[in-house]
Amino acid sequence: MSETVPPTARSPVPLTEVLVPAELAPGTYLHHFRVDRRIASGGMGAVYLGFDTSLNRPVALKTLRPELAGDPSFLARFQREAQSQANLVHPHVVQVYFVGEERGVWFMAMQLVDGGSLQDAVDRQGPLPWTQVATHFLGIAEALVESARLGIVHRDLKPANVLLDRYGIAHVADFGLVTATHAPTDHDTLVRSPMAGVAGLSVVGSVMGTLPYMAPEQLRGEPLDQRADVYGLGATIYHLLVGAPPVSARTAAEALQQIQRGLLPVRRARRDVPRALASIVDRCLRADAAERFPSHEELARAVRHAAPQPQVAPAPLVRLIAGLLDLLPAVGVFVPFFEKAPWAAPAWFTLWLGLGIAFLGASPGQWLMRLRVRTQADGDVPPLHAAARAFLQWGWTAALALAYSLISHSAPLVAYGPLGVGGAVWAAIVLLGALPAALRRPTLVDRITRTRVLVDVR
Template identity: 35%
Template sequence: MNNAAADPLVGTTIDKRYLIEDRVARGGMASVYRGLDYRLERPVAVKVMHPHLAEDAQFTARFIQEARQAARLSHPNIVNVFDQGQDGDLTFIVMEYLPGITLRELLNDFGVLTWEQTLDVVKAILQGLDLAHQAGIVHRDLKPENILMADDGRIKIADFGLARAASHNTQTGQALLGTVAYLSPELVTGSSADVRSDLYALGIMMFEMLTGKQPFTGDQAVTIAYQHANASVPLPSHINPDVPDELDEIIRWSTLREPEDRPAHARALLDQIIRVEQDIKKRVAAGEPTRVMPAASDEADGTQILTRANEPRPHPGDDEPTEVLGRAGDVFAGLEVPDYAEASSTDTPAQAASKPRRGPGAGVWWAFILSALATIGLAVWLFAPQGPTVVTVPSMTGSTVQEAGDALQALGLVVSEELDQAFDDTVPAGLVITTDPESGVDVEEETMVTLIISQGVEPTALPPLLGLPLEESETRLTEARLTLGTVERKYSDTAPSGVITEVTNDAGVTIAPGTELDAEAVVNLVTSAGSLPDVEGLSVEQAQEALQEVELQGVVGGDGEFSETIDEGLVIQYSPSTHDAVEPGDTVTLTISRGPPLVTIPDLVGETIQDAVDALEDLGLEADVRTVLPEDSWSDSRAEVTSVEPAEGQQVPIGTTVAIRSFA
């Protein structure tokens, strides 16, 4: 509370709307405050970016963009983002306020959770992840600190979409160690993150909830990262025998080093966990133990034995080799952790007992030699000219961590145990981009130098393009570091001419705004050529002018067609006339009306009047009967037709009236 009380923002109002009441947390990127929304009269959480980060315009823009993406997510297990804005030098996000604790605080208080409690937490997280992943948003920084446990029992994921903005800024110290502990191998090695990266982090969190510790630990980020890239996550039952075997398998599945071997998405993992939970509960209800097979371990050296997915785990004593660490092509494969990055530790009693002991004679001689060296060193220090030795920091760009560390130490410089990270368009992931201080700077010996490691080319996201003019879309693609591929024009009844109607990748698959893409990925666009004209009933000249306005050429083809509705000589239609079958510049064929169809007058002389009338009506003609005979006698044989007009054999349009005469 002392820090919060000294915070200058406490008691102020941001954006003339949000009263800052108290600071509740401070992270590497921002401080979080409890506040009050004056307009809606509700408590809110306000995340304010640290001033030194707000000075970076590119970082601020990314922070805002990611906040807008997060605001699209609405789910009971995701912290809602209400607002985002800037007030002077302050860049802030307004979120749902949840009184409670984080999962990290819960683990600090209780150490280990039961398998039932663990599954309750994990199911809630997966439900939120499922919605986000369907929206094309990857969290990237899933960890206990970002899981909120509300006082009313709700479980929510925080900071969705903000991890990508944060990763642009280098991180050091405990903040980096806290993040690296949950990084998937593909993120460690600089590959693109996808939904399976979040599932890996969740598997690590499950391990920690069930055992009270993380599977990989170390004093430096590189040590932990090396283990993620090269080692398999051990089974939690080796640490906590109460963990059911089914959860061993769940954690092993979600933390496999190859992303394609993990669950394809959050829903797949959630469905499997629900089935597993039911199986465990049935077994417990039947009085069976939750462990159905013994944990596997190598009793000789304590190395945990891991098997591949879908293979049975060996029992103790089985003659099975441990899994070989390392993966072809990994940035850290074959990397020896440098001396300056190794964690110092004291020997266990057993290790101390196993070390050879030196005799007392050796100890005396060593004491004598050390004393002599100390005397010589003191003399040199007293009588030699004093003054710091200055060295120039060399360029380490493109070097491995080991190479850079060795080179800098050879110059008398101290290499920091903390590694900064940054994206870089030219230096491959895992190699050194630069140093701090930078190369070419003169420094004294023993100066601390920090290595800045490449995370590879920074991924980007497809900006909204639908409905925009082509020129503006090109500008947005350039700003997003994406490459414009082909531009097609297609006719549309709904979009005005010139605006974007479809966005596809290089494989021709439609991609939605916000989809994460590799930098410089090719994006193809389809623009509207306007709607196709309706030429029915127009003259040939009028139809051709209408088609020319949408860049189509119309030519008359064929002998035309009869039409009962379109007058002779006018246009009936053109073909092709469907949007997908015609493109600007194509030629279409005009069909001209020949007027109503013609029929031939049949031979009706000698037929009864009624038969003649029926025959004409069947042909679509009208009958005009001229006779003195009453109509009820027209079927009599004596009521014969003596003549018709028009005469037999003449062609007339349908609907023509034919005169029938009978003088019987």
């Protein structure tokens, strides 16, 4: 018998002497923890609001149903859950303070996280703002980095198992289905893994978890590593962004069929999610584990890059230099070709900006000066929207260049006059509208296109 299995697993307590057969009354004491009221209940037991009289602080008390406490496997799993969470000391994991038994009632005392679950938030609000979801994504991924260091696979990541505190910070909970990938060495951790030496609690070939969030290898009952939790986290984030899990199935076979057919990409379901964040979630949900992120550390690094950045307006000189860098190639083409091919400079300028927008997400000058163009909601600017912005900002250069070429070819006034006057007025409006940038405020083009130019702080 493993040392991690509680002693009463060998000789369970007599269930006829249990403290309370169903619900614990307010004022009941479990060791030095006072029961105040029930918060929630389920098939495994109940959760109560409690009070730690030794440290004078509120806690959550999770109890195991008496009839389940008589089953050694359930009791061992309850103990394993407590040990796993107690060893995972991380800001985004619900902390466990104590596990024990009082007159037949097995319970664990945990950190009180009283803001509801992410499932509650989605049920109440529908799809959550992507900026909020990205913040949760990063926090949970960083918690799973520590989980992987201890050789723990959660196996049941889902919105209902991520709790929010009063500040809106996410905490991973419910480690009742954890399994081990390895026992960490003394170089990895100062404490012995809660999974080390636990035999028979997780059997290859068994299928445990919640169908819509389970990886294909988990559905097939295969051995698992941290990539199964990568999938589970991806499915959880997909649910938060879209409002529904990526799979809707009643059986494991049906879920596997849906996954093999291909899941709906995030941006097909919700267009305002930035491409970088959507591509990370889509990669987490690949059917082949080898195509997902190989580790939580690499996943967290990618999410950190896609997460919302501080919104820092650029210095006026930086925006000016970015504009000059955009103009420089067009000027270089205009000077030698304005007589033979007056269309060359505007065409090259259009191509130059278009390539930047298509591949860099900003004009080349902005990219070189580490600037980024975002929507007012800090989302990606659609390519057509970005092209319209570039046309409003730089279209006057094409008008003036063509007018100058016509003048140099002695064209009649009626040919170059409208182009020259229109281009000059257009340029004056854009340049005067750019003056607020000197105070780090949005320019006229920013306001018209409902976009913002920000410093890329990554």
